[in-house]
Amino acid sequence: MGVRGLDHYNLRAPRELLERIRDWYRDAIGLEVGERPPFRFQGYWLYAGGRPILHLSEAGAGEAHPVPGSGTFDHVAFACRGIAAMRARLDALGVPYRVADVPLTGVRQIFMHDPAGNGVELNFVARDED
Numbered sequence: 001m002g003v004r005g006l007d008h009y010n011l012r013a014p015r016e017l018l019e020r021i022r023d024w025y026r027d028a029i030g031l032e033v034g035e036r037p038p039f040r041f042q043g044y045w046l047y048a049g050g051r052p053i054l055h056l057s058e059a060g061a062g063e064a065h066p067v068p069g070s071g072t073f074d075h076v077a078f079a080c081r082g083i084a085a086m087r088a089r090l091d092a093l094g095v096p097y098r099v100a101d102v103p104l105t106g107v108r109q110i111f112m113h114d115p116a117g118n119g120v121e122l123n124f125v126a127r128d129e130d
Contacts (some may be wrong), residue, residue: 018059031054083110109121
C-alpha cells in the first residue's frame with residue numbers, strides 16, 4: 001500500500017472561465033482534450049502522454065473558490081521537453097512567463113499563470129533543451 005504518484009489534478013470554474021482554461025492548457029501548454037466519462041456536469045479531461053492529467057469541472061451554482069494565491073496552493077509542475085519550442089509557442093500566444101534555473105540539477109523552468117490565476121511550472125532537463 002502507498003502512493004505511487006500523482007494521477008491528476010482538478011480545476012473547477014464557471015463554464016465561461018472553464019472553457020478559457022481548457023483552451024489555454026491546450027494551446028499554450030500543449031495538453032490534448034480527450035475522452036471523459038459522461039458525468040452529470042460539464043467538464044473536460046486534458047491529456048499528456050496518453051494520460052488524463054488535468055480534469056476540468058464546471059462549478060455548481062453558488063459554488064465559490066478562493067482567489068489563487070489566497071490559500072496554500074501555489075502551482076502545478078509538468079515535466080516537459082523542448083524548451084525552445086515551448087518558449088516560441090508562449091511568445092506567439094503572448095503568454096507572459098519567466099525562466100529560472102534550478103541550481104546543481106540542470107533543470108530549467110518556465111513559470112506562468114493560467115487564465116484563472118493558477119501557477120503553472122514547466123520543467124525541462126538541460127540536455128533536452130531543443
